[in-house]
Amino acid sequence: MHKNEQIQSELIELNSILARLPLINVYKVPENYFDNNSIVMIEKTKNKIQLEGDSKKNTYNVPNGYFDSLANVILSKLATEAKVMPIRSRKTYFNYAVAASIAGMIGVGLFFMTTSNTGEKNNLASLLEEANVILKNGAFDSEMEKLSDDDIVNYLNLNGSDVNAALVASISDDKKLPNEEEYLYDDQTLDNFLKEINIKKVNLIIN
Amino acid sequence: MAEHLDDKDLLFQFKNETNKEAAFTSIIKKYQEKLYWHIRRLVVEHEDANDVLQNMFIKVWKNLDNFREDSQLYTWLYRIATNESLTFLEKQKKRHSISLSDDENNLTNKIVADKYFDPNKIEWKLQIAIQKLPEKQRVVFTLRYYDEMPYEKMSKILETSEGALKASYHHAVKKIEEFILNH
Numbered sequence: 001m002h003k004n005e006q007i008q009s010e011l012i013e014l015n016s017i018l019a020r021l022p023l024i025n026v027y028k029v030p031e032n033y034f035d036n037n038s039i040v041m042i043e044k045t046k047n048k049i050q051l052e053g054d055s056k057k058n059t060y061n062v063p064n065g066y067f068d069s070l071a072n073v074i075l076s077k078l079a080t081e082a083k084v085m086p087i088r089s090r091k092t093y094f095n096y097a098v099a100a101s102i103a104g105m106i107g108v109g110l111f112f113m114t115t116s117n118t119g120e121k122n123n124l125a126s127l128l129e130e131a132n133v134i135l136k137n138g139a140f141d142s143e144m145e146k147l148s149d150d151d152i153v154n155y156l157n158l159n160g161s162d163v164n165a166a167l168v169a170s171i172s173d174d175k176k177l178p179n180e181e182e183y184l185y186d187d188q189t190l191d192n193f194l195k196e197i198n199i200k201k202v203n204l205i206i207n
Numbered sequence: 208m209a210e211h212l213d214d215k216d217l218l219f220q221f222k223n224e225t226n227k228e229a230a231f232t233s234i235i236k237k238y239q240e241k242l243y244w245h246i247r248r249l250v251v252e253h254e255d256a257n258d259v260l261q262n263m264f265i266k267v268w269k270n271l272d273n274f275r276e277d278s279q280l281y282t283w284l285y286r287i288a289t290n291e292s293l294t295f296l297e298k299q300k301k302r303h304s305i306s307l308s309d310d311e312n313n314l315t316n317k318i319v320a321d322k323y324f325d326p327n328k329i330e331w332k333l334q335i336a337i338q339k340l341p342e343k344q345r346v347v348f349t350l351r352y353y354d355e356m357p358y359e360k361m362s363k364i365l366e367t368s369e370g371a372l373k374a375s376y377h378h379a380v381k382k383i384e385e386f387i388l389n390h
Binding site for chain 2: 003004006007011014016017018021022023024025026027028029030034042044
């Protein structure tokens with residue numbers, strides 16, 4: 001082994017005894033290690049890779065082409081899901097709709113009670129009374145369960161389907177709407193809020 | 208495959224599925240000796256060096272497709288070899304639950320156990336002195352003294368500034384000299 005000139009001059013500069021030492025490799029390797037062993041090593045490397053691959057091999061099978069079509073299947077499911085409102089959301093929507101209708105009826109009731117004829121007054125009065133009982137008994141959910149989707153849709157068609165407008169109209173003078181975050185974290189927020197508002201209004205009517 | 212192909216050509220061939228294995232064989236043949244000796248000087252025993260060399264080539268096979276050609280293959284291989292050697296020593300240390308000083312003794316014991324070991328020969332004293340060095344200085348010294356590597360390349364392998372590497376090498380040379388003179 002010969003020392004590289006640059007390395008040697010650096011050692012001389014450092015005034016090291018290493019500069020006077022010959023470069024000797026004391027370690028030995030088995031004979032022909034690099035000649036023959038390169039092929040052996042390549043084989044061993046390949047075997048190790050193969051073994052590692054085998055140990056990670058999955059013993060389960062999937063249908064042919066499963067992974068090829070999976071992305072499309074998921075995407076089409078996502079597209080379908082986006083069109084169908086979940087049952088819980090739908091129910092909650094109707095819950096709000098009925099509550100808003102009741103609130104609207106109460107609000108409108110006040111107007112009719114003071115302006116309409118006696119027959120209409122009696123009908124509205126009985127409706128208001130019924131709503132009042134429902135709200136007082138906390139039977140809102142059970143009463144709502146009795147209604148079919150068609151009943152609610154028909155009601156909204158007959159009485160105006162702008163539920164949000166009716167809802168806001170019925171409460172905006174009394175109280176501010178709950179924060180958006182509250183709706184998101186607790187789907188009872190609006191139910192509770194409407195009950196509170198309606199009870200206040202019914203109390204106003206009764207008193 | 209012709210082994211005179213430069214690294215760029217070898218990498219190009221490796222990316223072609225048909226030539227992949229032949230290109231990899233050429234890379235092993237081209238670098239195995241240099242890398243083996245670099246590893247051997249760090250781990251001392253042939254069997255350990257052989258294991259580390261094989262493991263490092265397995266890693267090379269697995270990662271060569273992702274190798275960014277903005278650094279040299281040679282630099283990258285040395286970095287893997289160094290890391291694999293140090294990881295191997297670290298694992299050994301943990302396995303035997305030995306302290307740092309015991310680790311030095313462990314490597315010294317391995318040198319002494321070599322069938323060609325001769326305590327009177329300065330070249331063997333040099334090997335013991337190298338094993339007494341802190342890890343980083345040991346790597347820097349062997350890369351500079353035996354592999355005759357320019358600081359610039361070493362800097363890329365060890366991701367350390369050239370100035371720090373020079374300082375490290377000079378410290379190592381002084382410590383080695385001190386050891387040899389006192390033993």
